[in-house]
Amino acid sequence: MQDDILSVLYSEAEIKTAVARLGKAIKQDYQGKNPLLIGILKGAIVFMTDLIRSVDDFVEIDFMDVSSYGDAAVSSGEVKILKDLDTSVAGRDIIIVEDIVDSGRTLDYLIKLFQTRAANSVKICALLDKPEGRQTEVTADYIGLRVPNEFVVGYGLDYAEKYRNLPYIGILKPEVYED
Numbered sequence: 001m002q003d004d005i006l007s008v009l010y011s012e013a014e015i016k017t018a019v020a021r022l023g024k025a026i027k028q029d030y031q032g033k034n035p036l037l038i039g040i041l042k043g044a045i046v047f048m049t050d051l052i053r054s055v056d057d058f059v060e061i062d063f064m065d066v067s068s069y070g071d072a073a074v075s076s077g078e079v080k081i082l083k084d085l086d087t088s089v090a091g092r093d094i095i096i097v098e099d100i101v102d103s104g105r106t107l108d109y110l111i112k113l114f115q116t117r118a119a120n121s122v123k124i125c126a127l128l129d130k131p132e133g134r135q136t137e138v139t140a141d142y143i144g145l146r147v148p149n150e151f152v153v154g155y156g157l158d159y160a161e162k163y164r165n166l167p168y169i170g171i172l173k174p175e176v177y178e179d
């Protein structure tokens, strides 16, 4: 285990099972629909690459980069588009692929944005849900795993751009970000 990790919340095998379940659900719900999966950079990339291979049906992908956190462990509440889509969402069935729903502000913003851009439907697929962090009404349609109100890293999630490549989801030692 990496030195900065206090404990492992979800192992590689547990994540794999959760992602397979989500892929299967999406395959069933979107038969014949060719949904556009929009991965939110950078946290969702590891999840996204595993998820699309587990869907086992036609999907298209695109990416968007938004910021609400910077390098801080506490949300600023502000959402900014750093990279927009290459694809038009008008008339498309959108699935937003997120690493984690915490306050819900990022997703609240994105759902409204894609509705304004005339998407046919907008759903959310989040690997992790942190219900205690919620500051909005947002709930994900597809949820992989629930996490407690702790700062987690790994499987795409970072702290100050580190730990994204850990194959598991772990809780970071508080002293790492309190320094």
Ligand code: 5GP
Pocket (backbone or CB within 6 Å): 043, 068, 069, 075, 098, 099, 100, 101, 102, 103, 104, 105, 106, 107, 130, 150, 151, 152, 153, 157, 158, 159
């Ligand atoms: P929101 O508060 O808008 O729901 O979450 C915004 C973003 O904050 C998430 O997409 C994720 O990138 C980041 N975030 C929220 N909670 C955590 C966490 O526990 N660990 C990490 N690494 N990022 C988090």
Ligand code: MG
Pocket (backbone or CB within 6 Å): 040, 041, 042, 043, 044, 098, 099, 100
């Ligand atoms: Mg994110």
Ligand code: MG
Pocket (backbone or CB within 6 Å): 043, 069, 157, 158, 159
């Ligand atoms: Mg981050």
